[in-house]
Amino acid sequence: MAEKQKIMIVEDQFFLAEMIRTRLEFLGYDVIYAEHGARALELLQKDPVDLIIMDVMMPVMDGIEATKRIRTDKAIKDIPIIFLTARARAEDRQQAMDAGATDYIAKPFESSQLTAMVEKWLKK
């Protein structure tokens, strides 16, 4: 049996992260959770993933800074990163794309929208 693809959720709203996790696990993915960018970087050193879902505003280290660091780390720089941005903040999206985001989805979103985007960017 093929190994499950691994997805990391970096999101400080635990409840939202759990909702996403439930959906992705139901679809057969392995899910790793990080509550902020610094934790994500720490976990990625030990355990690279196939795709990252990244919030923008988080304590300790935000998604913009974490993405910049991922994009300059040779071992992990090619991982697709989907940002969760606030709909009202166009500058979030621009900053995310400038930092190296692969794509973004505006909150609030339907879980079907997010999983369609995950499937679009995961390498087969």
Ligand SMILES: [Mg+2]
């Ligand atoms: Mg947040």
